[in-house]
Amino acid sequence: MIVVIDTNVLLPALCTTNESHQILEAWMLGKFAWALTSEILFEYEEIARPRIGDQRWQHFLTLMDRVGALRQNVVRVSPTFRFRQIVSDHDDDKFADCAIAAEVDWIVTSDRHFDALIGSGYKPQPITPAEFIERHL
Numbered sequence: 001m002i003v004v005i006d007t008n009v010l011l012p013a014l015c016t017t018n019e020s021h022q023i024l025e026a027w028m029l030g031k032f033a034w035a036l037t038s039e040i041l042f043e044y045e046e047i048a049r050p051r052i053g054d055q056r057w058q059h060f061l062t063l064m065d066r067v068g069a070l071r072q073n074v075v076r077v078s079p080t081f082r083f084r085q086i087v088s089d090h091d092d093d094k095f096a097d098c099a100i101a102a103e104v105d106w107i108v109t110s111d112r113h114f115d116a117l118i119g120s121g122y123k124p125q126p127i128t129p130a131e132f133i134e135r136h137l
Contacts, residue, residue: 001032001136002075004040004099006092006109007047009129014052014060020129023108026137028063030071035102037077039094077102085120089113099124108132 005013005023013020027034049057068074079101086092092113099107099122106127107114114126127135 001106002035002102002104003032003106003108003132004035004095004102004104004124006095006107006111006114007040007043008110009108010044011048011051013129014048014056019133022133022137023129027073028067028071030073031137033073033075034068035075035077035098035104037079037094037098040098043094075102075104083122085116085122086113087116096122096124106132 009020009023012018013024015021026032045057048060052060064074077098079097081097081101082093083097083100084090084093085096085100089111092111095107095109096114096117098104099117104124107117107124108129109126110128111126117124117126
């Protein structure tokens with residue numbers, strides 16, 4: 001199974017006491033692959049670094065690299081087409097483009113903008129963190 005993780009899920013997941021942290025733990029155990037683009041990583045950094053600090057951000061990047069190399073569960077994607085599926089917030093298109101290009105199963109998100117993918121004909125579908133934990137972990 002391959003997923004894209006929205007920034008609004010990653011931030012809470014970085015806190016070990018948050019329920020969403022189970023998603024990161026499952027990824028570290030190799031239960032699913034995480035698809036991302038450079039653009040997504042830049043957004044993660046732009047949002048997370050000021051909140052968690054430079055040292056914790058660097059630690060997280062190192063963890064991603066090591067776990068990804070060990071488990072082979074990071075899928076780097078470079079979409080060559082903009083699908084423009086998230087009409088209500090084009091800033092979220094980077095996640096949908098990555099998900100469509102990588103043919104992921106789920107976009108784990110708390111953002112209702114991704115509901116535009118439901119019934120769109122594309123494989124990736126939005127799922128909330130709680131639903132993802134309940135169904136797949």
